[in-house]
Amino acid sequence: MAEEIEEEVVEKKSGGNMVLILIVVLLVVLLIGGGLAAFFLLGSDNESASMQQPNGQTSTIQRKSSGRSTQYLTIGPMYPMSQFVVNLLSESGSKYLKVILDIELDNAELSAEMDHKKSLIRDIIIRSLSSKTFEEVSTMKGKDRLKDEIVNKINDVLADGQVRNIFFTDFVVQ
Numbered sequence: 001m002a003e004e005i006e007e008e009v010v011e012k013k014s015g016g017n018m019v020l021i022l023i024v025v026l027l028v029v030l031l032i033g034g035g036l037a038a039f040f041l042l043g044s045d046n047e048s049a050s051m052q053q054p055n056g057q058t059s060t061i062q063r064k065s066s067g068r069s070t071q072y073l074t075i076g077p078m079y080p081m082s083q084f085v086v087n088l089l090s091e092s093g094s095k096y097l098k099v100i101l102d103i104e105l106d107n108a109e110l111s112a113e114m115d116h117k118k119s120l121i122r123d124i125i126i127r128s129l130s131s132k133t134f135e136e137v138s139t140m141k142g143k144d145r146l147k148d149e150i151v152n153k154i155n156d157v158l159a160d161g162q163v164r165n166i167f168f169t170d171f172v173v174q
Contacts, residue, residue, distance in 0.1 A: 068151050068165050076164050079103040079114050081122070086130040088137070088173070095134050100170035101125075103154070103163055110161035117157060124153045134173060143168065 080102050088095040103121075105111065114121065128150050129137075136142045147166045154163045 068148055071164075075104060077105045077108045077111065078167075079105055079111060081125070083170070084122075084125060084129060086126055088129075089131060089133045096174045097129055097132075097137065098170065098172040098174070099129060099168060102167045102169055104165040104167065106162045106164050107160075110158065110163075113158060113160045120157060121154055124157070125150055128153060137173065143171070 081100070084097075084099045084101075086097050086099075088097050103114070105114070128146065132142075132146060137146060147168075150166055151163050
């Protein structure tokens with residue numbers, strides 16, 4: 001009788017160990033799958049892609065997902081804007097954003113049109129800034145998206161040239 005009880009206990013222990021091993025393997029597979037999913041989802045925002053040229057050399061081609069330029073060696077003429085202070089989108093309405101920015105133009109002749117449409121451009125920037133939450137503007141990626149949005153909206157109303165980029169010279173959230 002004692003031998004039968006010992007055999008049942010040994011069988012139960014080995015069955016319990018098998019379940020524990022199965023759970024650990026399942027957790028490892030889920031962690032690896034989650035890591036790969038995060039890698040592919042977050043890593044899909046690459047700014048450049050490599051392409052093989054006919055002569056066998058590899059070159060880097062800039063993909064333009066937005067109208068913003070990333071050419072920092074040749075910066076175009078700057079159009080400074082005065083300070084913007086807006087309420088950020090929130091339930092309590094207690095978050096403020098203070099921004100000073102410079103707009104990079106593709107040619108100097110665009111300054112005259114920018115002067116003429118300054119009120120419209122300020123309105124576009126204020127509406128874009130005030131439509132964001134603290135979470136949207138607190139990360140580097142969020143600031144880049146905000147720049148893209150502002151550049152695209154301003155370029156929609158310009159006729160004499162294009163805005164190449166926007167540079168935040170002051171950015172304070174309180």
